[in-house]
Amino acid sequence: MSENTVENPHTPVQPEVDDTDEQLDVEVVAEASSGEGESVAVIGEVEPVIAVSAEAAVAETAPDTSALRPIGEATYGAAITTESVLGPDTRIQINNTADYPWRVHCSLLITANDGSQWIGTGWFIGPKTVVTAGHCVFIHAPGTPRHGWVQSIRVMPGRNGATLPYGSVTVPRANLRSVTGWTVNGPNEEYDYGAMVLPTPLGNTTGWFGFANYSDATLQPMTVNLSGYPGDKPAGTQWYQSSAIAALGPRKVYYTIDTFGGQSGSAVYVIKDGSRYGVAVHAYGGASSNSGTRITKPVFDNFQLWKS
Amino acid sequence: MIIQGVVADPSGQPVPGAVVMVAAAPVPVPDIAALTDATGRFSIMVSAPGTYRLLIRGANAMTETTVSVHTEAVEVRAELPG
Numbered sequence: 001m002s003e004n005t006v007e008n009p010h011t012p013v014q015p016e017v018d019d020t021d022e023q024l025d026v027e028v029v030a031e032a033s034s035g036e037g038e039s040v041a042v043i044g045e046v047e048p049v050i051a052v053s054a055e056a057a058v059a060e061t062a063p064d065t066s067a068l069r070p071i072g073e074a075t076y077g078a079a080i081t082t083e084s085v086l087g088p089d090t091r092i093q094i095n096n097t098a099d100y101p102w103r104v105h106c107s108l109l110i111t112a113n114d115g116s117q118w119i120g121t122g123w124f125i126g127p128k129t130v131v132t133a134g135h136c137v138f139i140h141a142p143g144t145p146r147h148g149w150v151q152s153i154r155v156m157p158g159r160n161g162a163t164l165p166y167g168s169v170t171v172p173r174a175n176l177r178s179v180t181g182w183t184v185n186g187p188n189e190e191y192d193y194g195a196m197v198l199p200t201p202l203g204n205t206t207g208w209f210g211f212a213n214y215s216d217a218t219l220q221p222m223t224v225n226l227s228g229y230p231g232d233k234p235a236g237t238q239w240y241q242s243s244a245i246a247a248l249g250p251r252k253v254y255y256t257i258d259t260f261g262g263q264s265g266s267a268v269y270v271i272k273d274g275s276r277y278g279v280a281v282h283a284y285g286g287a288s289s290n291s292g293t294r295i296t297k298p299v300f301d302n303f304q305l306w307k308s
Numbered sequence: 309m310i311i312q313g314v315v316a317d318p319s320g321q322p323v324p325g326a327v328v329m330v331a332a333a334p335v336p337v338p339d340i341a342a343l344t345d346a347t348g349r350f351s352i353m354v355s356a357p358g359t360y361r362l363l364i365r366g367a368n369a370m371t372e373t374t375v376s377v378h379t380e381a382v383e384v385r386a387e388l389p390g
Contacts, residue, residue, distance in 0.1 A: 110340075115345075116342065116343075116345065116350075116351070117342070117343040117345070118340050118341060118342055118343065119327065119340070119341045119343065120339075120340050120341075133338070133339075133340070135338045135340055136340060139353075140353070141353050146353075187355075189336070192338075231327040231329045231341035231363075231365060232327075232329065232331075232363055232365060232370070235327070235365075235367070259339050260329060260331070260339065260341075260363075261327070261328075261329025261330060261331075261339055261340055261341030261342075261363075262327070262329065262339065262340070262341040263339045264338055264339040264340040282339065283338060283339065284336040284337060284338060284339060285330075285333075285336060285337055285339050286336040287336075290339070291336065
């Protein structure tokens with residue numbers, strides 16, 4: 001089965017855009033909802049959990065792997081230039097994941113075309129729509145059975161280890177979304193975003209984040225926040241951090257928030273007037289900063305389309 | 309290019325469900341992590357040659373290994389400490 005034919009239900013809903021479509025001078029915003037139940041109020045640009053970061057950093061330091069044995073048939077080579085954890089690890093574990101905003105973040109168990117399994121993160125933008133990275137819904141592995149749309153994704157909102165406060169929903173392949181810039185013409189990290197449309201409106205209970213297309217002038221001075229499910233921490237635990245924006249590209253946002261495998265698809269969000277707005281979708285670990293796909297006007301429009 | 313291999317415990321038994329992720333690489337890498345299958349195997353596609361550091365996490369243990377990738381496929385055997 002080809003992903004490129006018009007009959008394929010997975011045909012991307014948005015063609016690749018060109019530079020003139022980005023409209024970075026036009027700012028548009030979709031509003032958030034806190035859903036039902038407990039909610040953590042916020043003042044300022046970071047989550048209140050940051051107030052205990054020093055204590056948390058002591059209690060939850062990065063695992064010390066320096067004493068572990070080198071293993072396998074590895075060959076030791078040239079200097080490594082890319083690190084996902086940049087300097088001291090100051091990520092904070094979230095324990096009240098059943099409360100808003102933490103329940104908006106979803107642990108993802110992804111089953112690829114070849115049956116292999118992967119972990120990632122997603123976040124609600126509406127009652128039935130969870131955004132994630134493009135490489136969580138469509139894996140590029142040309143010439144192998146893995147290549148293409150994944151089989152299914154199990155979505156676990158607000159997961160905390162073995163506890164699933166809102167249960168889980170398995171999203172079939174037909175309910176996945178991305179764009180041609182990632183699927184047909186990719187991989188291209190500037191178009192690395194996608195979504196899942198859930199069969200039930202679980203987002204009405206969990207709430208969701210707004211999302212925004214901000215100009216460079218608006219976005220550059222803001223603090224960005226990220227919470228997700230990193231694979232280097234105990235299984236299914238949620239971890240949060242914030243940082244300044246390191247750099248902006250036309251379709252990318254760079255930051256120094258520490259991330260690890262499993263956090264692809266996390267919301268990179270700002271807090272403005274007490275509400276949370278996604279401004280990028282986390283996707284890559286880099287040498288001096290990590291990065292996400294920026295919510296430009298075309299991305300914003302696709303999110304609106306996938307919400308409807 | 310593919311980094312593939314098996315994760316085993318100290319007795320040599322395969323470890324299913326271990327998390328395998330790239331901790332360092334010569335180029336930016338997707339922040340997705342693989343889970344080992346029922347036979348402890350995994351495979352990860354990488355886009356550029358160079359040196360990669362893999363971090364492997366089991367239920368109660370973690371280890372890492374460094375891999376030099378200069379051919380289409382590199383085989384790794386990782387042992388999680390007991």
